[in-house]
Amino acid sequence: MSVKAEQRSVSEVSVIQIMPSWSSGPSKTAILTFIDEVCKEGGESYVRPEDRIAVFDNDGTLWAEQPIYFQALYAFDRVKEMAPQHPEWKEREPFRSVLAGDLKKALSGGEKSLLEIVKVTHSGMTTEEFAASVRKWIDSAKHPQTGVPIKEMVYQPMLELLDTMRKWGFKTYIVSGGGIDFMRVFSEEVYGIPPEQVIGSSVEVKFELRDGVPVIVREPKVGFIDDxxxxxxxxxxxxxxxxxxxxxxxxxxxxxxxxxxxxxxKRLCVYIHHTDAEREWAYDRDSHIGKLDKGLDEAKAKGWTVVDMKEEWNKIFK
Amino acid sequence: MSVKAEQRSVSEVSVIQIMPSWSSGPSKTAILTFIDEVCKEGGESYVRPEDRIAVFDNDGTLWAEQPIYFQALYAFDRVKEMAPQHPEWKEREPFRSVLAGDLKKALSGGEKSLLEIVKVTHSGMTTEEFAASVRKWIDSAKHPQTGVPIKEMVYQPMLELLDTMRKWGFKTYIVSGGGIDFMRVFSEEVYGIPPEQVIGSSVEVKFELRDGVPVIVREPKVGFIDDxxxxxxxxxxxxxxxxxxxxxxxxxxxxxxxxxxxxxxKRLCVYIHHTDAEREWAYDRDSHIGKLDKGLDEAKAKGWTVVDMKEEWNKIFK
Ligand SMILES: [Ca+2]
Ligand SMILES: [Ca+2]
Known part of the structure; x- marks a missing residue:
């Protein structure tokens, strides 16, 4: 895409047409003003296209994360799938509770339990086998409460924002605590973000030759934690x-x-604030997932943009 | 850049005009035939532009590496620069020999000595301080034997190849044992490859707030080895x-x-074979740097392309 062709001022275009799922309000104004200023050639805030780097968290920012991270749903489905090969899980927590369908109990051990489940369900296979497994899952998985396909639990206003920023020459990246190889399977299809622009947590991987065929194998060892x-x-x-x-x-x-x-x-820092208990979920300082406490204080102190989902998004899901 | 505009067949263009520093020969033919086949829409070997990923080693592939990796020259210069703050180095190998100008002795401990030097000279500062230091060095450093600026010790045929592949929609990456943050300082200027398309070895880095200012600090710990x-x-x-x-x-x-x-x-695997002792350096199976032994055998066995620098490159340096 040529950036040149888009070099009109944002303000010349009706702001109602741009990002229609965003209601007029302080957040939409802050975002469009920022884009306008950094893209205006000759302006004092001008940034060259190659430096227009925008990073997006995934869970709770691009798609929903309640009642539990969607990648955990994948991990639970994997536990069930793998259970016949692991009879010992019937006696061992947190696997026992996952198999019994008691997710609350399964996760009572906190992050440690989840990490244990992820480690086991996300390793012991090649990178290609893992990608195929995620692909199969994401194409059929449904949200446990809404029944909507998981890959449609994405925020329409954020899709419009990603698209708008790319049109203005930004390179958009996902930077998420979620698994890098998990997200890469669907990031292009769901967000228009190619695998090489996805950054996330990982398990360690190892290159080896299996009967002369080179493979990359996922190890049951936590690698990088992108949080x-x-x-x-x-x-x-x-x-x-x-x-x-x-x-x-x-x-x-x-x-x-x-x-x-x-x-x-010029910089743009934005928090998506989950304020809509009716159309989505309302949570912040006390949430077990996506806790927003220190960040909310710092955003206020520094004048960052805080998006009030209930007030500023006239449409939530795709 | 639009790929569409380049969708004529390579064979329609005079191959003499493309990559003029490559003499006609088996390597040039293999490379241009590969590009032609994977870019031909509707052809059986067609590859979508987003999957046209090409990876390039750096030392000895894009620029020279004799008599020693250029990054080691930077490290030696750093040792001299840092010496006043490290009086103990006068007594401690390998630093003592570096300061005495005896590089052969300094490196007699092999890779371990070099790693020790790199660890100390490439850490203990923020990522921005490190980048500024490399920037200053690369803009003035000269090759110890040829006297040519280091950043001109790059292979003209490879620059033409990078450029040609990019014109045909390839995304070009550096994948090098060299330091990722070292190469990123000059990869755009020297090779037209942006920082986000550089993969290399690294030291561990740590985020911290220094008097409220966020910095990323380079630690004296080897991180990933990209070799x-x-x-x-x-x-x-x-x-x-x-x-x-x-x-x-x-x-x-x-x-x-x-x-x-x-x-x-369709795949293209290429080894650059250093065969020209007059215009560059001739070395392979027994070299202390850039040893090419098993690789040469496997290339022959599998029919990979081996570029004879002496015969197939009519120009070597930029
Ligand atoms: Ca999040
Ligand atoms: Ca090399």
């Missing part, structure tokens, strides 16, 4: 440039927003 | 797709070429 302090590190490792715009929804994104904000020139 | 089995792993981590073309010059690239070759459809 909190890990997010700026993941960005540095994969992109090697500091983003000029960052979007998140929880305290896990705070360091990414701080790192983005601290660069020279 | 041998590490190359397919680095490719998987950063790109998440299997390349369809790979270029290297040593046994350190063998696994990358194997991984590339083993994918479905």
């Amino acid at each position: 909190k302090e890990g997010k700026p590190v993941g960005i540095h490792t994969h992109i090697g440039k500091r983003p000029i715009a960052a979007f998140g929804n929880s305290d896990g994104d705070l360091q990414m927003l701080q790192w983005t904000a601290a660069g020279d020139g | 041998k089995e590490g190359k397919p792993v680095g490719i998987h981590t950063h790109i998440g797709k299997r390349p369809i073309a790979a270029f290297g010059n040593s046994d350190g690239d063998l696994q990358m070429l194997q991984w590339t070759a083993a994918g479905d459809g």
Whole structure:
């Protein structure tokens, strides 16, 4: 896509036509003003297209994350699928509870239980076998409460935002605590973001020759954790440039927003605030998932953009 | 750049005009035939532009690597620069020998000595301080034997190849045992490859707030080693797709070429063979740097392309 062709001022275009699922309000104005200023050639806030890096958290920012991270749903389905080969799981937590359908109990051990489940269900196979397994799952999985296909539980306003930013020459990245190889399977189809622009957590992988055939094998060892302090590190490792715009929804994104904000020139830092209990879920400071507490305070103190989903999004899901 | 505009057959264009520093010969034919076949819409070997991933080793493939890796020259210069703050180095190998100008002795401890030097000289600073240091060095450093600026010790035929492949819609990546943050400083200027398309070895980095200012700090700990089995792993981590073309010059690239070759459809695996003792350096099976032994055997056995620099490149340096 030629950026040149898009070099009119944002303000020349009706803002109602751009990102129609965003109601007029402070967030839409802040976002469009930012895009306008960094893209205006000759303007004092101009940023070259190659430096227009925008990073997006995934769970709770691009798609929903309640009542539990969708990748955990995949892990639970894998436990059931793998159970016949693991008779010992009938006696062993957290697997026993997953198999009994008692997810609350399965996760009572907190993050440690979830990590244990992820480690076992996401390893012991080649990268290609894993991708095929995720592909099969994502094409049929439905949300446990809404019954909507998982890959339609994405936020329409964010799809419009991604598209708008790309039209204005931004390179859009996912930077998520979720699994990098999990998200890469559907990131292009669902968000228009190619695999090489997905940054996430990983298990360790190992190259080997199996009967002369080279494979990359997923090990049952946690590799990189792309959360909190890990997010700026993941960005540095994969992109090697500091983003000029960052979007998140929880305290896990705070360091990414701080790192983005601290660069020279105009910056855009945005928190998606889950305020709509009717059309989605309302949660922040006390949530077991996507807790937004310190981040909300810092956003207020620093004048970052906080999107009120209930007030500012006239449509939520795709 | 629009790929569409380039969708004529390679054979319609005079092959003498394309990549003029390549003499007519088996390598040029193999490369242009490959590009032609994977880009021909409707052809049985057609590959979509988003899957046209080409990976290039750096030292000895894109620029020279004799008498020693250029990054080691940077490390030695850093040792001299840092010496006043490290009086203990006068008594401690390998630093003592570096300061005495005896590089042969400094490196007599092999890779371990070099790693020790790199660890110390490439850490203990923020990522931005490191980039500024490399920038200053690369803009003035000269080759110890030729006296030519280091950043002109690049192979003109490879620059033409990179450019040609990009014109045909390929995304070109560096995949090197060299430091990722070292190469990223000059990869765009020297090769037209942006930082986010550079994969390399790294030290561990850590995010922290210093008096409220977020920084990423380089630690004196080896992180990822992007060599041998590490190359397919680095490719998987950063790109998440299997390349369809790979270029290297040593046994350190063998696994990358194997991984590339083993994918479905048409593949291009190329070794640059250093055969020109007059215009460059001639070395392969017994070299202390860029050893090409197993790789040469496997290339012959599998029919990969081996570029005879002396015979097939009518110009070597930029
Ligand atoms: Ca989140
Ligand atoms: Ca090499």
